[in-house]
Amino acid sequence: MRYSVSHHKLNQILAAHGLKNGDAGGIDKLFGGNDGYYWFGTVRDLCPPGKTISWEDQYSMVNAIQAHENATAAEDEMKPQVPSAANIAALSKVLGDPI
Incomplete structure (x- = not known):
């Protein structure tokens, strides 16, 4: 996929889920519960405005998200x-492209 x-x-x-960008609780739930809002923000930051990023499979998607997280954490010395x-399952569900 x-x-x-x-x-x-x-x-x-x-x-589609009746949420707005600032609805931390709703976004948390939609993106896998604990830290869902954080991963929503990470994915949003990963993608430049006006561009689309795509991956051939879940493994590539998760690796790209983690690489972005690693790079930004290193910049912040964290x-x-x-x-x-649960976060990965939720990300996969909402970011999967229909056939």
Whole structure:
């Protein structure tokens, strides 16, 4: 399965669930519970405005998200976070592209 992300797609996902960008509790739940809002923000930051990023499989998507997290954490001199299995499952569900 292919996966993709863009700011437009993220806004559509939120709208489809009746959420707005600042709805931390709702976004947390939608993106896997604990730290869901954090991973939503990480994915949003990963994708340049007006562009779409796509991946051939879940493994590539998760690696790209983690690489971005590692790089930004290093810039901030902090330990990078790692998405939970629930975060990965939720990201995969909402970012998966229909056939």
